[in-house]
Amino acid sequence: MGFVVEARNLTKVYEGGVLAVDHMNFEVEEGEVFGFLGPNGAGKTTTIKILVTLLKPTEGEAKVCGYDVMKKAHEVRKSIGIVFQDPALDTELTGRENLDYHARLYGLSSDVRRRRIEEVLELVELTDRADDLVKKYSGGMRRRLEIARGLMHYPKVLFLDEPTLGLDAQTRRAIWQYIRKLNKEEGMTIFLTTHYIEEADKLCDRVAIIDHGRTIALDKPSNLKDVVGRDVIYVRSSNDLRLAENLKSEGWVSEVKVGEELAIYTSFSEKRIPLIFKVAQEVGVEIESIKMKKPSLEDVYIYYTGRKMRDDEAGPVEHVRMLRGRRLS
Amino acid sequence: MRSDVQAIYVMWLRQVKRFIRAKSRLVGNIFQPLLFLAAFGFGFRGARFVGIPTTVSYLEFLAPGMIVMSVVFSSMFAGISVLWDRQFGFLKEVLVAPVRRISIVVGKTLGGSTIALIQGFIILAASVALGVRISALSAAACVLLTILVAFSWVGFGLAAASRMEDVHGFSLIMNLLIMPAMFLSTAFFPLEGIPEAFKLVIYANPVTYEVDAVRQVLIGVGYISLWIDLLVILGVTCFTIFTGAYLFSKCEA
Ligand SMILES: Nc1ncnc2c1ncn2[C@@H]1O[C@H](COP(=O)(O)OP(=O)(O)OP(=O)(O)O)[C@@H](O)[C@H]1O
Ligand SMILES: [Mg+2]
Numbered sequence: 001m002g003f004v005v006e007a008r009n010l011t012k013v014y015e016g017g018v019l020a021v022d023h024m025n026f027e028v029e030e031g032e033v034f035g036f037l038g039p040n041g042a043g044k045t046t047t048i049k050i051l052v053t054l055l056k057p058t059e060g061e062a063k064v065c066g067y068d069v070m071k072k073a074h075e076v077r078k079s080i081g082i083v084f085q086d087p088a089l090d091t092e093l094t095g096r097e098n099l100d101y102h103a104r105l106y107g108l109s110s111d112v113r114r115r116r117i118e119e120v121l122e123l124v125e126l127t128d129r130a131d132d133l134v135k136k137y138s139g140g141m142r143r144r145l146e147i148a149r150g151l152m153h154y155p156k157v158l159f160l161d162e163p164t165l166g167l168d169a170q171t172r173r174a175i176w177q178y179i180r181k182l183n184k185e186e187g188m189t190i191f192l193t194t195h196y197i198e199e200a201d202k203l204c205d206r207v208a209i210i211d212h213g214r215t216i217a218l219d220k221p222s223n224l225k226d227v228v229g230r231d232v233i234y235v236r237s238s239n240d241l242r243l244a245e246n247l248k249s250e251g252w253v254s255e256v257k258v259g260e261e262l263a264i265y266t267s268f269s270e271k272r273i274p275l276i277f278k279v280a281q282e283v284g285v286e287i288e289s290i291k292m293k294k295p296s297l298e299d300v301y302i303y304y305t306g307r308k309m310r311d312d313e314a315g316p317v318e319h320v321r322m323l324r325g326r327r328l329s
Numbered sequence: 330m331r332s333d334v335q336a337i338y339v340m341w342l343r344q345v346k347r348f349i350r351a352k353s354r355l356v357g358n359i360f361q362p363l364l365f366l367a368a369f370g371f372g373f374r375g376a377r378f379v380g381i382p383t384t385v386s387y388l389e390f391l392a393p394g395m396i397v398m399s400v401v402f403s404s405m406f407a408g409i410s411v412l413w414d415r416q417f418g419f420l421k422e423v424l425v426a427p428v429r430r431i432s433i434v435v436g437k438t439l440g441g442s443t444i445a446l447i448q449g450f451i452i453l454a455a456s457v458a459l460g461v462r463i464s465a466l467s468a469a470a471c472v473l474l475t476i477l478v479a480f481s482w483v484g485f486g487l488a489a490a491s492r493m494e495d496v497h498g499f500s501l502i503m504n505l506l507i508m509p510a511m512f513l514s515t516a517f518f519p520l521e522g523i524p525e526a527f528k529l530v531i532y533a534n535p536v537t538y539e540v541d542a543v544r545q546v547l548i549g550v551g552y553i554s555l556w557i558d559l560l561v562i563l564g565v566t567c568f569t570i571f572t573g574a575y576l577f578s579k580c581e582a
């Protein structure tokens with residue numbers, strides 16, 4: 001019974017004073033796929049590093065599989081598997097050797113070891129490349145090998161820090177499939193972080209939206225979207241404030257928020273666009289752009305923070321980050 | 330327990346495998362001592378040095394120094410290679426595994442020493458090929474000594490790596506500490522006829538005792554009592570190994 005992961009007032013202040021995790025509270029239930037969704041620098045990796053005992057929290061406490069991450073680090077380490085955001089393979093060794101060394105570090109007996117290596121290689125479709133040096137692998141193959149390695153010792157919970165960062169759409173979907181399979185067939189609890197809206201939405205049973213080291217919302221993706229309510233119309237205009245003031249009183253508008261763009265929450269949005277133009281014209285505000293959306297988790301993020309999450313597909317910034325990560329490896 | 334034994338084995342095996350595969354590194358590591366040995370050994374063939382007995386050629390005098398030098402270089406490198414493990418991310422994989430840090434340190438030390446011994450042995454064999462006369466017994470004693478020497482320098486490398494942020498520190502240590510330590514010891518020249526101030530530095534340098542001990546064992550020439558050499562070597566080895574293990578146990582990925 002109980003939760004697989006529990007965080008109470010979890011806080012991390014780095015040397016130099018960066019507040020990366022700010023009194024976070026959340027629980028992960030057994031058998032679920034739990035996701036952290038948040039922009040760059042939100043504190044996702046820092047939280048994971050605390051949970052896997054690589055960093056000490058400044059304040060608060062966390063338990064993994066019932067063990068305190070500070071006091072029972074060894075027990076925690078025995079129960080978890082982790083795929084780090086940055087590559088953590090030995091590229092001078094073969095794929096099989098990387099797996100074999102991992103299995104030994106986790107104390108798997110030799111027959112289990114041999115069988116399990118074949119199993120996980122099969123799962124991530126690397127059997128025929130297993131005896132090549134990892135430095136000859138592509139980025140996607142390395143990622144798949146890391147996932148295989150993370151799950152081979154039957155962890156109770158598998159942490160995946162941005163498992164599909166910088167991968168092409170096809171590889172990403174394949175990895176989603178492995179993750180689902182693991183969760184369903186091996187009953188593994190999965191804790192993943194991502195800043196891809198779609199990944200959080202499609203893959204996770206529950207999502208925590210993270211911003212500036214805080215959980216700003218935590219629920220099933222569908223419930224989160226229900227909070228936003230109906231559709232969203234985003235407007236840029238010559239005077240957002242003035243337009244917002246005048247729209248608030250309209251009966252068809254359920255909520256208006258002023259942020260980077262003006263967000264108007266409503267239903268039957270396609271019918272409302274002419275009405276917005278009409279109001280704008282009456283009060284002398286010029287509309288520069290207008291777009292309408294069915295709510296996604298992105299809109300949930302905007303709803304709570306007033307800002308866009310950005311990076312919702314692999315943009316140039318991210319490619320640079322990926323390259324940097326790879327070159328170091 | 331089982332995974333701790335396995336951890337030692339994995340850390341050892343990984344280093345040995347990487348060493349065998351990286352042929353260019355082996356060549357790079359043994360080239361310098363071999364070059365010194367051949368160039369100086371033959372270049373100063375006819376020269377006479379104050380402090381070197383007339384029965385011993387400069388080549389014979391130099392060989393133990395170069396064996397120690399190759400062992401120091403390669404074991405120090407094995408310890409400090411934790412820096413690369415950190416940079417390439419592999420260190421995290423090791424640090425989250427359910428094994429004690431001390432097993433990792435032991436594995437690293439054994440792996441680094443194995444590599445160092447292989448390289449030391451290559452220099453030893455090369456010396457014999459170049460004409461240095463040694464007995465099998467003294468070669469065996471030399472192996473025992475170099476194991477201690479290797480342990481101490483792996484420990485030193487580990488300690489240094491645990492306190493450094495990135496790989497840039499490596500060339501600093503190499504150029505400002507290790508190279509001078511080789512030249513300010515008795516590896517290249519005898520202690521006789523050296524200004525007092527220099528002598529102080531040489532006596533404060535552990536490499537001096539390491540070279541002196543190996544030289545006494547191999548060719549029977551020495552400048553310090555063998556017992557003092559052994560005492561210093563043991564002391565330094567214990568100190569660096571413990572410091573290395575302690576600092577490594579504190580370091581974060
Ligand atoms: N070692 C460190 N020292 C100081 N500050 C750090 C360190 N690591 C991260 N930070 C800071 O902590 C904050 C959170 O970083 P973190 O890596 O946890 O974010 P993230 O959500 O994982 O972002 P991303 O999506 O880019 O991976 C950032 O402001 C970052 O600059
Ligand atoms: Mg991150």
